[in-house]
Amino acid sequence: MTTTSSSARVGNAFRTVPPRSFLITLGMAVALLVAAGFTLTTGDFAVPVGDVVTAVVGQAPPAAEFVVNTLRLPRLLVAILAGAGLGVAGAVMQSLSRNPLGSPDMIGFSMGAATGGIAAILLTASGTVGTSIGAVVGGFVTALVILLLVGRHGLNGYRLVLVGVGISTVLMAVNGYLLTRAILGDAQRAIAWQVGNLSGRNWEHVTLLAIAVAVLVPLVLAFNRRMSMLELGDDTATALGVGVLATRLVPLLASIGLVAAAISMAGPIPFVALAGPHLARRLTRHPGPNVLPAAMMGALLTVASDFAAQHALPVQLPVGIVTSVIGGVYLVALLIVQRRSRRA
């Protein structure tokens, strides 16, 4: 009976969305809207909700329009897009490696992209585009090195994570070295970028990120169903008519692109790609990569963290510091809970 119902699901893509996942995703979308509302209205210059709406449409008082359209809206959109991209990438990598820790932060990919970006900033004194190219190259090279070191059968074990930790350490030292060799202005720019920072984002950042997300996320979504089948094992997936190699390669390349795009526009914001898909899967209780819920959760985490970074303390902090603290505590809590449940 189960085979007939699952093959019926294969036939109709829309019926594969279970009601619980749908409701959870909808709930997160509402939460995201509320968080966006807070972000756009709150600050040194408070803007009432009505003015925010008219500012976006185009006929608000000039001051409100400047604050919303030039300062707060691009920052918010970069947070949403980068968070969603990181969430999707984390979901894909965790699903393909069959490893809940196989996110880009843990396997050293983010650190490699950071090294590439810093090298581009410091060595070629390049702008946004140069930084992006540096981040993409750095990320790809690191991913390749890690895959070579881990070997074919190490993907779904702890070895992947441990090698990633080792590589991250080496790269962190390289970043530190690059920073000590740079002139002060460049170094400050690189440091601000390195911690994951959303201040001063403009529409150029939004456009570049939006293009990357608009191209790559649908590509990943198209493979959503096939990735869920791959989680059942390569043989089962092949028997169900799934091309194993393409199902690995295409989403993986797309998610590497998403991470690189997010990192080059917002800096390496830690833990969003790890925790986003994790939390989304816990909420939907649905197997498979859960691409859309993960995207929504990633965006929500990033927007909420950026709001906290701006308003929780007397000083404004980069968003990366907030996600770093929250994510670290989350991971420790996760390990302790896991240990308890395994003992019982």
Added chain:
Amino acid sequence: MRKRLAGLLLVVVLLLVTVALSIAVGSRFIPLGDVLDALGGSGDPDDVLTVREMRIPRTVLGIVAGAALGLSGALMQSLTRNPLADPGIFGINLGAAAGVVLAITIFGITAPAGYVWFAFLGSVLAMLVVYGASAGRAGTNPARLALAGIAVQFALAGVVQALQLSDRGALDQMRFWVVGSLANRETDTLWSLAPFFVGGILLSLVLARSLNALALGDDTARALGAGVGTTRVLVLVAVTVLCGAATAACGPLAFVGLMVPHIVRSFTGPDQRWVLPFSMLLAPVVLLGADVLGRVLARPSELQVGIVMDVIGGIVFIAIVRARRVVHL
């Protein structure tokens, strides 16, 4: 026994050679003859200043901090039965760092003798969290240890950065400390921390026999008359004192404690009465060697020893992970 004695001789010779190199070689080139003159106090005043006021204190600090870190690495690996245990991976260094930054920013304490207590407090808290998250019945799981360590480091690094950003004066004070370096530390620092180093080293060496008993399992250890709980607590005290003092003096230095005991065990075997003293002697060789390398590689400026150690240590870490089926240990 003969292998161990030969090893001991080798390590002592290596230590003497690295100490000599650390005094003779630097980012500023001084001919060997002039170095010897400067040691005696004669010769070019600039050389005398460089050798006697900078290189010798730096070398002494390297010996003491290296010994402390090597010992604590060996103690931790023995206590947790975990090949990946290291003050850096355990988050102890960043715990101490967070304590020091807190002391400077919130309480305005700027003397090392004052903030060392905060370093101790921070390292104890970090260590307890990581140990707690990774410990099971048969020691700690290597993968969980590394993960918990990374998580705690992320959280603490965020706190440290936030505190630094909120207080520019503190940032200026912390800038030189937080990289992990043996250079330009004041001699007073060393003197004020000396009691902690001496106490920690003596305590560790006394614990060797109990650790041997503990390695046989809790029940056997009890039957042999070793206090299991007492030994664990004392080891944690020794590790805290040694790492806290080393971190307060040099800033966070990772991986010395990871790799040295591995090298040592390869020719002493698991007997802690040999592993501990050997680690104490070999770790300064590694630390001073990395420091000299950093001075030579980046001439005419220099590379902080923390950066050199991270590169070497990260590679060794990967080698250990790949060489063993770490997860099943």
